[in-house]
Amino acid sequence: MDTLAETRQTAVTSEDITDEALMLRVQGGDKDAFRLLVGRHIDRIVGTSRRIVGAADAEDVAQDVFLRVWTARAQWAPGQARFRTWLYRVAVNRCIDHTRRARPASIDDVPEIEDDAPGPLDACERNEDANRLHSAMEHLSEQQRTAITLYYHESLTAAEVAEIMGLRLNAVESLLKRGRQKLRTVLK
């Protein structure tokens, strides 16, 4: 307990501190530690949300994810799940909630993806590829889209995807297989 208390009391000064150590401070109500965690993961969560719910709502969903992380911070148990896995679980559930509430989006509603790359031609090509992929992903079921995003975009293992989605490994393997087969047809 002493170690835990010391961890919580030490000021947040370094980027080297682990997510789990930051989360312990967050559980003690430390908003500076939370700011650091948000800064570390916001790009990743916006990217994941963009692929699951679409670009138009990705930032709103990401905000919702981190607000949920804050309010549910007491539920995270160190040693039981890595913070990153837990964060993805929150993100996937928020994405599902969002798609259940949202109206079907028109392709005209989807903004172009903002790009800070220096070369305009390169940026244009990357946007084109990304937009093509987004359109193809819309042909997948929400569950297939989630599994494909976590496995390929976030480079998680099938076992980690299963843990995040609350499914058995063979169910995730089936989702990856059928999702990929559909994408292969659509992207031809």
Added chain:
Amino acid sequence: MTPEEFTALLDTYGADLTRWPHAHRRSAQRLLEVSEWARNAFADAQMLDSVLRIREPGLSDARRRRLTDSILDNLPDEPATRRVAREPEAAARRSDTGFGAAILRPLTPLWVACLSFGMIVGVILTLGHSPAPATEAAEAGWVEHLAVYGGL
């Protein structure tokens, strides 16, 4: 390894053999060495992998800062779960006011037993239906399941 097995594994795990189950890597490698068909299928899978791994540009610094500030500005002071748990006075008030509370109080153990039984039956039924969705309808059921039991 048959071509069908190779295709199935390629569709499941993609074209990065290091992500395949250990047991299949060596036989896949052997097939790739001897079969032109397998090499072509593998090359196609690599192209699809590269599309799936497109790194989209991240947020600009300004946008990331705005988003982070917005999240921090909207944080509630206390987690909802704790707030509810730490209202003994309100809880006491509620328990003393409801119509019929005095009549129902002796039946509390019965209510708890019924509720527990219902939850156990619910969990058993849920576990019996949750694995490997084989159809689109089953996937829709999974979404429903998560919404109800996801908890986060």
